[in-house]
Amino acid sequence: MSKMRRVAIVGVGMSKFGELWDKSFRDIIAEAGLMALEDANMESKDIQALYGATMASGKLIGQEHIAPLIADQMGFKNIPATRVENACASGGTALREAYFAVASGAFDIVAVGGVEKMTDVSTSSATTALGGAGDQEWELFQGATFPALYALMARRHMYEFGTTEEQLAMVAVKNHENAYKNKFAQFHNLITVDDVLNSKLVADPLKLLDCSPITDGAAVVILAPLEIAKKYNDAPVEIVASAQASDRIALHDRETLTSLKATQIAAREAYRQAKLEPKDIQVCEVHDCFTIAEIMAIEDLGFFKKGEGGKATEEGQTKIGGKVAINTSGGLKGCGHPVGATGIKQAVEITWQLRGEAEGRNTNAEIGMTHNVGGSGATVVVHIFKRV
Amino acid sequence: MSKMRRVAIVGVGMSKFGELWDKSFRDIIAEAGLMALEDANMESKDIQALYGATMASGKLIGQEHIAPLIADQMGFKNIPATRVENACASGGTALREAYFAVASGAFDIVAVGGVEKMTDVSTSSATTALGGAGDQEWELFQGATFPALYALMARRHMYEFGTTEEQLAMVAVKNHENAYKNKFAQFHNLITVDDVLNSKLVADPLKLLDCSPITDGAAVVILAPLEIAKKYNDAPVEIVASAQASDRIALHDRETLTSLKATQIAAREAYRQAKLEPKDIQVCEVHDCFTIAEIMAIEDLGFFKKGEGGKATEEGQTKIGGKVAINTSGGLKGCGHPVGATGIKQAVEITWQLRGEAEGRNTNAEIGMTHNVGGSGATVVVHIFKRV
Numbered sequence: 001m002s003k004m005r006r007v008a009i010v011g012v013g014m015s016k017f018g019e020l021w022d023k024s025f026r027d028i029i030a031e032a033g034l035m036a037l038e039d040a041n042m043e044s045k046d047i048q049a050l051y052g053a054t055m056a057s058g059k060l061i062g063q064e065h066i067a068p069l070i071a072d073q074m075g076f077k078n079i080p081a082t083r084v085e086n087a088c089a090s091g092g093t094a095l096r097e098a099y100f101a102v103a104s105g106a107f108d109i110v111a112v113g114g115v116e117k118m119t120d121v122s123t124s125s126a127t128t129a130l131g132g133a134g135d136q137e138w139e140l141f142q143g144a145t146f147p148a149l150y151a152l153m154a155r156r157h158m159y160e161f162g163t164t165e166e167q168l169a170m171v172a173v174k175n176h177e178n179a180y181k182n183k184f185a186q187f188h189n190l191i192t193v194d195d196v197l198n199s200k201l202v203a204d205p206l207k208l209l210d211c212s213p214i215t216d217g218a219a220v221v222i223l224a225p226l227e228i229a230k231k232y233n234d235a236p237v238e239i240v241a242s243a244q245a246s247d248r249i250a251l252h253d254r255e256t257l258t259s260l261k262a263t264q265i266a267a268r269e270a271y272r273q274a275k276l277e278p279k280d281i282q283v284c285e286v287h288d289c290f291t292i293a294e295i296m297a298i299e300d301l302g303f304f305k306k307g308e309g310g311k312a313t314e315e316g317q318t319k320i321g322g323k324v325a326i327n328t329s330g331g332l333k334g335c336g337h338p339v340g341a342t343g344i345k346q347a348v349e350i351t352w353q354l355r356g357e358a359e360g361r362n363t364n365a366e367i368g369m370t371h372n373v374g375g376s377g378a379t380v381v382v383h384i385f386k387r388v
Numbered sequence: 389m390s391k392m393r394r395v396a397i398v399g400v401g402m403s404k405f406g407e408l409w410d411k412s413f414r415d416i417i418a419e420a421g422l423m424a425l426e427d428a429n430m431e432s433k434d435i436q437a438l439y440g441a442t443m444a445s446g447k448l449i450g451q452e453h454i455a456p457l458i459a460d461q462m463g464f465k466n467i468p469a470t471r472v473e474n475a476c477a478s479g480g481t482a483l484r485e486a487y488f489a490v491a492s493g494a495f496d497i498v499a500v501g502g503v504e505k506m507t508d509v510s511t512s513s514a515t516t517a518l519g520g521a522g523d524q525e526w527e528l529f530q531g532a533t534f535p536a537l538y539a540l541m542a543r544r545h546m547y548e549f550g551t552t553e554e555q556l557a558m559v560a561v562k563n564h565e566n567a568y569k570n571k572f573a574q575f576h577n578l579i580t581v582d583d584v585l586n587s588k589l590v591a592d593p594l595k596l597l598d599c600s601p602i603t604d605g606a607a608v609v610i611l612a613p614l615e616i617a618k619k620y621n622d623a624p625v626e627i628v629a630s631a632q633a634s635d636r637i638a639l640h641d642r643e644t645l646t647s648l649k650a651t652q653i654a655a656r657e658a659y660r661q662a663k664l665e666p667k668d669i670q671v672c673e674v675h676d677c678f679t680i681a682e683i684m685a686i687e688d689l690g691f692f693k694k695g696e697g698g699k700a701t702e703e704g705q706t707k708i709g710g711k712v713a714i715n716t717s718g719g720l721k722g723c724g725h726p727v728g729a730t731g732i733k734q735a736v737e738i739t740w741q742l743r744g745e746a747e748g749r750n751t752n753a754e755i756g757m758t759h760n761v762g763g764s765g766a767t768v769v770v771h772i773f774k775r776v
Contacts (some may be wrong), residue, residue, distance in 0.1 A: 086456070
């Protein structure tokens with residue numbers, strides 16, 4: 001690989017996540033974008049290229065071609081604007097394209113925004129739209145929606161490793177605790193293990209409170225070469241690794257149901273790029289679309305041995321103050337999951353953590369990670385960030 | 389900008405374009421992909437990263453997340469696979485991301501595939517899906533489909549410059565003549581100016597034969613650093629410019645209806661990168677989604693003065709053997725327009741032209757160009773190619 005430039009995050013912003021009945025797709029991306037511009041002490045004219053992430057705007061709001069729409073909305077005049085889509089990993093993938101755009105020297109200042117407006121359609125329409133992240137012909141068409149696919153993984157994880165429904169529930173309880181401290185989060189209600197266990201069964205063994213919600217939301221990050229980052233922000237955060245891997249799209253074609261191979265491959269590559277090990281990561285936003293997904297992620301990322309993610313959760317090792325703080329934002333479960341925005345929101349949260357700006361939930365971390373999954377694991381994107 | 393590597397096309401492939409009732413999305417992308425691998429003397433394992441382009445697979449076949457699906461289908465194991473979408477410019481935009489991936493040194497061998505399966509839904513559903521390329525709230529929702537938007541441009545071009553309906557028709561006649569010589573093209577019927585003028589009115593002044601069709605199809609290109617390109621193919625084609633620009637998404641926000649500003653900006657940037665002028669381009673695939681679009685394109689790209697595109701067409705200057713051969717493949721009108729695949733197909737055709745492999749329609753050109761438009765011009769991507 002030829003010499004790449006070092007890249008830093010110099011501005012972040014996000015909208016409130018939730019059921020935003022009174023706001024449009026355009027409103028929320030502009031809200032996040034203006035916050036990021038202000039954070040970077042920039043004006044619209046400073047942005048040289050834009051990457052936009054959304055998963056299913058075609059089905060959810062009838063709108064494709066969202067990147068120039070965002071550029072238009074933000075007053076980014078005539079710049080290259082490109083939409084990137086990799087299902088629920090659209091945000092992480094777009095961040096990676098933006099990272100390369102700066103690292104390669106093609107552009108200096110690049111914005112990347114993720115946005116999804118999911119509440120304009122019925123929940124069943126949203127579920128069908130999300131099903132497009134899996135294998136439409138072999139999974140969704142046969143009735144295997146995403147809760148069903150992750151339920152298969154959960155059941156197998158319980159069978160192989162003795163993971164319990166209570167341990168799954170503890171992921172949700174922790175993530176609601178973290179979300180409670182995040183003013184941008186969708187949920188500000190504390191829940192108990194019993195609440196989760198007694199919530200409506202969605203796909204055995206997953207109950208309603210094991211599942212991330214339907215959410216409207218947007219998040220924006222602005223990147224610049226590290227060498228000029230302090231011109232824009234006193235506390236830049238360096239992106240020290242950007243890795244992506246894919247896997248067979250249909251679950252039935254995989255070697256195992258209890259690991260995401262793409263997580264393992266992307267993580268290995270990210271650690272190599274950053275010259276770091278799992279023990280160096282102090283705070284991590286993982287892709288907890290379902291509680292089982294967080295347990296598999298903390299194993300596949302190397303924080304805990306395979307099969308011990310449930311136990312580690314039960315022991316509180318993933319709480320703020322534990323071995324590694326997982327999903328301080330509240331994660332997808334507590335903060336909400338506007339699918340195209342999630343990968344960018346993860347980077348926003350880690351930036352706040354490394355700057356010490358995560359009010360009420362600071363970890364004082366110097367090194368953080370994001371883990372963004374598309375579908376049931378056909379795409380995984382891992383980034384590592386470092387306080388400068 | 390830091391030093392980028394020179395990049396070449398070392399393999400191309402495409403499926404037959406048309407109404408492929410007996411083939412699926414997966415079949416046609418695999419067909420194009422295998423042809424490209426063979427052309428590059430490569431195996432699946434040689435591909436290090438994949439970019440996939442589709443515009444509206446969510447609405448057309450219920451499938452998002454198509455990049456890992458294509459990787460899966462092609463046996464590209466666990467590599468980064470990213471979907472890029474910019475409406476009908478998805479292909480050109482994906483080619484540009486792939487170009488940067490190689491130019492930056494991030495990867496050596498990168499495949500980029502475009503595919504759209506459009507005939508699995510009704511024509512009205514396809515028209516609605518395509519409407520997502522414009523401004524959904526301000527245009528499509530009000531009934532302004534794409535034929536209507538381009539009809540506005542046509543009417544204004546006729547008013548300002550005296551362009552005639554006959555001249556518009558001549559674009560379609562020429563492109564059917566070229567398609568007649570292309571075995572991959574959707575249409576192999578020669579048409580006359582009278583045929584066009586007498587075809588059903590779609591949106592005044594555009595008739596059915598002024599419009600590109602609904603098409604199934606796929607195209608794939610494989611890129612490598614120029615310095616090792618001959619290892620894979622005796623006749624590599626260098627990409628000497630890759631430029632992209634955006635514009636206001638809604639037509640009513642533009643300064644003019646008779647030019648695409650994004651074409652002018654992207655073309656200027658492309659000529660600058662390649663150190664070339666419009667007169668140097670010998671063969672060009674332009675985005676003729678409607679006949680008026682070709683006339684505007686050949687003006688905005690600088691081949692003819694603004695307002696003289698109709699006259700130049702009438703004089704035969706855009707035919708094979710004319711001043712600049714436009715749409716030797718048959719263009720979107722004659723070859724067909726599977727929206728996500730079109731930008732890649734344009735690069736396939738130019739590669740064949742520069743290699744002298746465009747059977748029956750060779751121009752003996754050394755320098756070629758592609759011009760790919762998203763929506764009514766909110767995205768434009770221009771590439772310039774050179775025989776090595």
